[in-house]
Amino acid sequence: MDLYSHIIKLKSAVDVKESLFSGQSFLWDNYENRNDYYMTVIKRIPIIIRQLTDNKVEVISDSITVDSILISDFINNYFSVNVDINKIYAENFMELYPDIYSMLNGYYSLRILRQEPFETMISFMCAQGIGMHIIRKQVSMLKKFYGEKFSITFNGDEIILYSFPTPQQLANADLSQLSLCTNNNKLRAANIILAAKSVVEGKLDLNILGASEIPLAQLRNTLCQIRGIGFKIADCIALFGLGRFDAFPIDTHVKQYLGTWFKSTTALRSLTPANYLILDAEARTFLNPDFAGYAGHILFHCWRKEIKKLHSF
DNA sequence: TCCCAGGCCATGT
């Protein structure tokens, strides 16, 4: 079992309330409580981390080694601290869009996490045309129904957690019971079972897919072979689960800011597969193509918070 | 009541 499989993110190490679902990005608190501590759970071991002023990650726990991997090395990779936030836009971005550039100032501490591919794939298959709270509910029910229950002790309290189910566990799931976890959507549940089976049978190897330097379009087309995965979800899996920061998922919010902020006329039309690819190409003219998705995600959160007045991640 | 929420797919033109 690989190192990622038992990661659970918690919003705050001091006041543990709400775990993030896979696919959510992590925005360091860049406003006031810069010294807040956070906790992540790896292999059922609680790891306490803290943000440093340069958005690097400090691992508070003493050097822990799991499966011959130093946790601090793992954490720094997990939080993609090597990504230079100053190089994610095209070189002339600041001159072309000075207002947007300054508005993005509060969002540079956002880190895209290198999350476990299978967990990311299934989680995003639950994220279609439905509100964030329902997406979160679906993922948490999947874990509760099909994952393994375990507990850790933190600050003297016992915290009950559930690991994300393995491909085998979901492949063997009963359709009607799994539907309870997918907002009663039987089609979605069936698609998840099919996807899990293709992983179990070896027809889909996400680790090989992520490790190889295949072109983004080819990677996207491979993922789109799976029922229930289109361009947007495929790009999300690539961006959040396969470390492909060049993948640029276009959802309803991205479409909106492309039209409003960047005056794309294509963004005013319906998001057909053809228009998706046009928007994708357009975005790469004012973003660094190699980090288009990373930049896009910062724009995404800025749009949601500043314009749409939403506050969930 | 109506519309939208981090879409995808089958069907009809």
Add this chain to the structure above:
DNA sequence: ACATGGCATGGG
């Protein structure tokens, strides 16, 4: 190629 409706439910 494009438009439309179904899937599903909760919140503004």
